[in-house]
Amino acid sequence: MGIFTQHHTDSLDLKLSALEQMIQKFPEFKPVEALRAHLGSFGLTGAVALRPMYLLSGGQKSRVSFALITFERPHVLMLDEPTNHLDYDAINALIVGLNNYDGGLVVVSHDEYFLNALCDKLYLV
Numbered sequence: 001m002g003i004f005t006q007h008h009t010d011s012l013d014l015k016l017s018a019l020e021q022m023i024q025k026f027p028e029f030k031p032v033e034a035l036r037a038h039l040g041s042f043g044l045t046g047a048v049a050l051r052p053m054y055l056l057s058g059g060q061k062s063r064v065s066f067a068l069i070t071f072e073r074p075h076v077l078m079l080d081e082p083t084n085h086l087d088y089d090a091i092n093a094l095i096v097g098l099n100n101y102d103g104g105l106v107v108v109s110h111d112e113y114f115l116n117a118l119c120d121k122l123y124l125v
Contacts, residue, residue, distance in 0.1 A: 002069035006081035009061050014054040018044050018064045021053065025068055035071075042067045043093075058085030066094075076104040083111045 005011075012021060022035040029035060039049045042063040053061060062085050069077070077098075083091050095117045098105060109115055115122060 001076045001078065002072075002074035004065055004069055004077070004079045004082055006084055008065040009058075012053055012061060012064060015052055017052055018049045018056075018060075018067070021064060022068065022071070026071060038071055039064075039067050043090075059087060059090050062086060063090075074103060076106070077101065078106045080108045081110070082107065083109060083114050 013024070016024065018039050019032070019036060022039065023032065026035065036049060039045070044060065044063055044067065048056070048060065053064060056064070062082070066082075082094060086094065091111070091114055095114065098118055105118075107115065107119065
């Protein structure tokens with residue numbers, strides 16, 4: 001299960017780069033190029049993947065968190081306010097990615113645009 005919380009940056013070591021964070025979480029995984037390719041699929045390419053995360057924008061930190069939780073291809077994703085810190089283009093990319101995801105998905109969000117584009121069933125609490 002992959003879990004994305006609205007306070008996802010609390011679980012990141014902001015002194016590390018996105019690549020270093022991936023290496024730390026998955027030390028047994030070789031080659032490193034596969035980790036970089038996975039980060040690249042989230043738009044974290046080139047120097048951005050090597051920059052300390054305290055220098056990244058909120059949206060870029062969210063992308064790092066998404067890369068971390070999806071690397072092992074979980075069967076279920078639980079997302080709490082996943083559109084926080086994302087711009088319009090990033091929200092649309094997230095919608096496309098999640099619509100192509102084959103696993104189960106539980107989303108908590110206040111973003112009606114995001115929910116309408118993504119969800120088959122909606123429960124209001």
